[in-house]
Amino acid sequence: xxxxxxxxxxxPVHPLVAKEDRLSSEWFYEFCAKYGVDYPDxxxxxxxxxxxxxxxxxxxxIRAEYAAEKAKQAD
Numbered sequence: 001x002x003x004x005x006x007x008x009x010x011x012p013v014h015p016l017v018a019k020e021d022r023l024s025s026e027w028f029y030e031f032c033a034k035y036g037v038d039y040p041d042x043x044x045x046x047x048x049x050x051x052x053x054x055x056x057x058x059x060x061x062i063r064a065e066y067a068a069e070k071a072k073q074a075d
Contacts, residue, residue, distance in 0.1 A: 016069070020062040027054055 028040070031051050035043045040051040 016062050016066050019065075020058065023058045023062075024055060027051075027058060 031040060031043075031047075031054075032038060035047050037043050040048050043051065
């Protein structure tokens, strides 16, 4: 147990996790500003599909980068 108000050290966050979070967050705000909504589920179904597709692309990009990193480490 730690002293009150003190945080225990946590495991470091993988840079790709931080990148995925940053890109997802940027896309969220860009999308909401583009369509004038507070949340993607307030947009039209077509706009929401665009949001989901771009979010899927971000996740696919990160998975590809992670796979490439793992393959490089295996060499």
